[in-house]
Amino acid sequence: MGTDQTNQLEQIRKLHEKVSSTSINYWFKYSNINTWEFWIILGVFILPLIALYFLIDRKKAILIGFFGFNIHIWFHYADIFCVTNGIVTYPYKFIPLLPASVPLDTSLIPVTFMLLYQWTLNNRRNYYLYATAYSVFLSFLFKPALVNFGLFRLYKGMNYFYIFLIFLSVSFLSKWMTNLFLHFQQESQKEPTYGQKISIKKLFLKKVKAK
Numbered sequence: 001m002g003t004d005q006t007n008q009l010e011q012i013r014k015l016h017e018k019v020s021s022t023s024i025n026y027w028f029k030y031s032n033i034n035t036w037e038f039w040i041i042l043g044v045f046i047l048p049l050i051a052l053y054f055l056i057d058r059k060k061a062i063l064i065g066f067f068g069f070n071i072h073i074w075f076h077y078a079d080i081f082c083v084t085n086g087i088v089t090y091p092y093k094f095i096p097l098l099p100a101s102v103p104l105d106t107s108l109i110p111v112t113f114m115l116l117y118q119w120t121l122n123n124r125r126n127y128y129l130y131a132t133a134y135s136v137f138l139s140f141l142f143k144p145a146l147v148n149f150g151l152f153r154l155y156k157g158m159n160y161f162y163i164f165l166i167f168l169s170v171s172f173l174s175k176w177m178t179n180l181f182l183h184f185q186q187e188s189q190k191e192p193t194y195g196q197k198i199s200i201k202k203l204f205l206k207k208v209k210a211k
Contacts, residue, residue, distance in 0.1 A: 027096030037092035045103035048111035068114035070174035139164035
């Protein structure tokens, strides 16, 4: 590693350290447990998880959980990209060290999409239609409400239509990834296991001997 590269890397490290320190200081001053916003976002984190515990279809828990994890990962990546590039920001957090919104990225958005996915599975509904409708709700009603309450801000020409495209992309991509792994599982179930192969071989040998 050259000297110039080392210096730039050290500069980046110091900037990250400064951002982290500034975020913590901001949290203690404006977003600590003495603010009503802190308790709102904490409730947004806890309540969906409680609802999921009681409402999830346990017979499909692995499938729904895998889908929800996809929602969490893709939305979290998109959120981090927007925050770190100064496109959006969350003025209040309950974990100051993380740039994105933990309640939205890990709880509210994944859980509600999981329950939507579960409902479409159990009622044989078109997931893409309802995911699009829910994305419209999140983008044009929920996000503006967060802005009005001072819990979310937009910058650099970011608007609710772009947010809608993010929600739509995340919801569709998560469904496609889940379908892909379901396809892998179904394909593996069609192939005989090692034990089944031995049994088939024995059966074939018996037929040969019988002849």
